[in-house]
Amino acid sequence: MTTSRDDTMNADAPQTLVIPAGDFVMGSDDGAANESRAHLVWVDAFAISPYAVTTAEYALFLHATGHAAPPFWGSEEFADxxxxxxxxxxxxxxxxxxxxxxxxxxxYRLPTEAEREKAARGGEVAKSPWGDELPPEHRGGRDTPLEPVDAYDANGYGLYGMASGVHEWCADWYAGNYYAASPSRNPVGPPSGERKVARGGSWRHHVRFTRCSARSALAPEKQFTDFGFRVVHSPTCQHRVHGLTGEAR
Structure with missing residues (x-):
């Protein structure tokens, strides 16, 4: 729907952290087939919210615009x-x-798949945001409740929930073999498709999706209780960079 000036009066700028431009290793040679191949990718600097969009933030959007609430809105399980x-x-x-x-x-926009993976890695090359091993407090997966966005420690970039909570929508269309011919600078996915990429683990899915390189996808009209999103935008002069205030770099 089209928003008017009155529709936006309750929109507050979310906190964002700048992820600096640079190369990182995207994908994996020892994960699922759609994660292969591990390859070097350059991503320009971007600013990303440290948290997934919360129920409280989304409520402001619904109130301001009259946009239809998603399924399960207001249910006790997802009321926090x-x-x-x-x-x-x-x-x-x-x-x-x-x-x-x-x-x-x-x-503001959704992150590209490459931006989302770089952000999840937190400047490291480990399999998961917390390292190569899966500690008990991050087992999550099936039969675990949905927790607050800051339930676990932040990664090296100061971002929370990059491998837990909800699968997060990305801007890209999905192709399982995309890495076979993807560009090495700022890839944005194939020009069309049937499903959109999602990244990160979720409260009701297998723990293998906690891997930084794990890829999932879903038709863009679907509304599942383990899917959410976070926002990004191009960096401006003055933003928090890795937890420190300074110029984007």
Missing amino acids: PRQPVVAASWHDAMAYCSWLSEGVGHQ
Whole structure:
């Protein structure tokens, strides 16, 4: 739906952290077939929210715009305002980004798949944001409750929930063999497809999705209780860089 000036009056700029431009190793040679091949990718600097969009933040969007609430909205299981919003489709996430952009002034969007993986790695090359081993407090997966967005420690970039909570929508269309011919600078996925990429582990899925390189995908109209999103935008002069205030670099 189209938002008006009045629709955006409750939009507040979320905190963001700048991820500096540079190369990182994307993908994996010892994961699922769609994670192969491990390859060096350059990503320009971008600013990303340290948290997935919360139920409280999404409630402001719904109130301001009259956008249809997702399934399970208001249910006791997902009522904690600190939890990531769930069951928002890719289209819902894009509508939220448009509303936020009009209200705040920055051009907010969903991260590309490459941006999301670089952010999840936190400047490291380990399999998961916390290292190569899976500690007990991060086992998550099936039959675990959905927790607040800051339930676990941040990664090396100061980002929370990059491998737990909800699968997070990305901007890209999905192709299982995309890495076979993907560009080495700022890849944005194939030009079309049937499913959109999602990244990160979730409260009800297999722990293998906690790997930084793990890829999942879903049709953009689907609304599942283990899918959510976080926002990014191009860096401006003054933002928090790895937890320190300074110029984007």
